Amino acid sequence: MGDDMPYAGESDAGKFSPPWPEVRELGRLVWDHLVLVTPLAPGEVILAMGCHDVRVAVHAARLWHEGWAPLVVVSGGRGKITAGWEETEAQVFARVAREHGVPAEALLLEETAANTGENITATRSLLAARGTPVRRGILVAKPYMTRRSLATARLRWPEVEWLASAPEIGYETYLGEDARRFLELMVGDLRRMVVYAERGFQVPMPVPEAAWAAHLRLAELGYDRHLIR
Known part of the structure; x- marks a missing residue:
């Protein structure tokens, strides 16, 4: 079949x-x-949750162009669907974001995360190491991953007000x-x-x-x- x-x-x-x-x-x-998508408000970071669907990266680029946040973090190593990819999810997403007009200086790659929890914790560590404060962040995920992404981020990084957005699919x-x-x-x-x-x-x-x-x-x-x- x-x-x-x-x-x-x-x-x-x-x-x-x-x-x-x-x-x-x-x-x-x-x-x-x-x-579960939420109304948007300006924040410090757009976090594109790595996966097999590169339309997530396209949507993150769109939000950056619309001015919702100055920085796009693309997070993802390899997961259960992308294990066979030659590049990490972050590398693929970053290339797609650049192709859609996001400049390199507005992009940050997190290439270790293998699951949703690590998308959040690894990004948190990465931004803390760079001294980038985050009060509000926008999670970008596949539509059917938005609720789980929010539930994870609200526990793993509770100091941040998390919003969720997704490609219109x-x-x-x-x-x-x-x-x-x-x-x-x-x-x-x-x-x-x-x-x-x-x-x-x-x-x-x-x-x-x-x-x-x-x-x-x-x-x-x-x-x-x-x-x-």
Whole structure:
């Protein structure tokens, strides 16, 4: 089964042939909870959270051009999706940002982070070493990573007022690009929000019953590759 056709055959577990209308609606319930963007206000830094989707870097560049902050930090080493990249996520994001008009002097690379928590803590250490004070920061992430990014930043760097922004990419667009990977990542992220809050890695954010039930059903249907056991 191709990644863009999660309804066409069996799942990875070889047990299910999920009905696509049900899968689509379940995914939307999870998406609606995970997406949390905030109104913007001027700050000291735009923090682009490294990932496989370079549109995050494009959006960070857009915010810089709009004057929301004078500095863009691109953070990311290699993660579960980008492990095979020749460059770090930060290097790729920095190149994309420069291609979209962000000058080198307004860019800072953080190339060690392998997860969301490290995006925050490593950037905090980097800016502290440079003597750059931060009172308000703008997190830029994939839409469905905005809530988890905020929950993590509010615990790992609580002195900062954190806002969240994301590329204007809709649910249906992600489904059309790589539906299986997209749904698997969302299922994993929703579970992580609960487990990581319990472990003290991020602030707790209550999950609506409908979203929790949807993620359980998607996992049951085979979209469980990134699910914490």
